[in-house]
Every structure is written in structure tokens, then in C-alpha cells.
Amino acid sequence: MTVSKRLGGKGGLTIPQAVRHAAGLAPGAPIDIEDAGDGILIRKHVPSCIFCGGTTEVVTVAGKEICLACARELAALAAEKLEDFVHDGE
Template sequence: MVLPIELRHTLGTAEKDDLKIFTDGEQVILRKYQPACSFCNLTDNVIKFKGKVICGSIKMR
């Protein structure tokens, strides 16, 4: 899908950035994709670990 540059600027995305696309009733909503922790769904300070996205609040044993 090609988005006009003005819309990409509004969303704060670059040309190859991923977007989250979903519906709410009859509306189609685009949001900049931000990976979230697989356990708590937070998006702050996430890293990939063994194929999963996790955040700093998860304690490793």
C-alpha cells in the first residue's frame, strides 16, 4: 500500500516502516507499528529474545 508523504509525516513513519491496520466499526485505522512485550503488552524498552519481544519488566531466571 502506498501512502502519501504528508500522511507518513503525520504518522511519523518512514517509507519502509510497518503500519498496524485495523477496523473500528466502519472505520479503517492506521497506526505506526510498535512491537510490544509478548507477556505484558508494554512497548517501552522492548528487545527481541529467542524470537520473542520482551520488555525490561520481565525477570529472567
């Protein structure tokens, strides 16, 4: 389906309802906008890890998306650093 439209004065764009419905995008749905070289690609947002880019088991922590594998790695590193900190203080 191709729909021709003009951008609004501030570069805004309303995606036609039929296109949104076909894509399963409800108003307020998060989307990803990507420069596709010869155009712009708009897709449903797929949560991805800020560290590895993975899309499996992604959770949001303090507004950032992180996968559980990276979260476990960070937790282990944090525990190690905390251990060093505690021992240095003795």
C-alpha cells in the first residue's frame, strides 16, 4: 500500500488510519524511524539492549532497555566492585 502525503510545517506526518491498522499500530505506540538510504522506514518499536543490541528478554531499567544477559553481567561486575570496595575499607 502506498499513500502520498505532504509533511507538516514542522516536519510532522500523520500516518493514515488504514496503514496504521494494517501495521497494528495504535495511537501512542512506540515506533522506530530509520534512514533507509532512499527513504525512511517506520516500524513498530522492538525493544533492544543498549549494550549488545539483542532483542531477547529485554527489560527497561531507568528508561534504558537492557537484556537479562547483560543485566546479569553488570550485576556480577557491580557485586565484584562492591566486594573490592568493602575490603578496601577494612
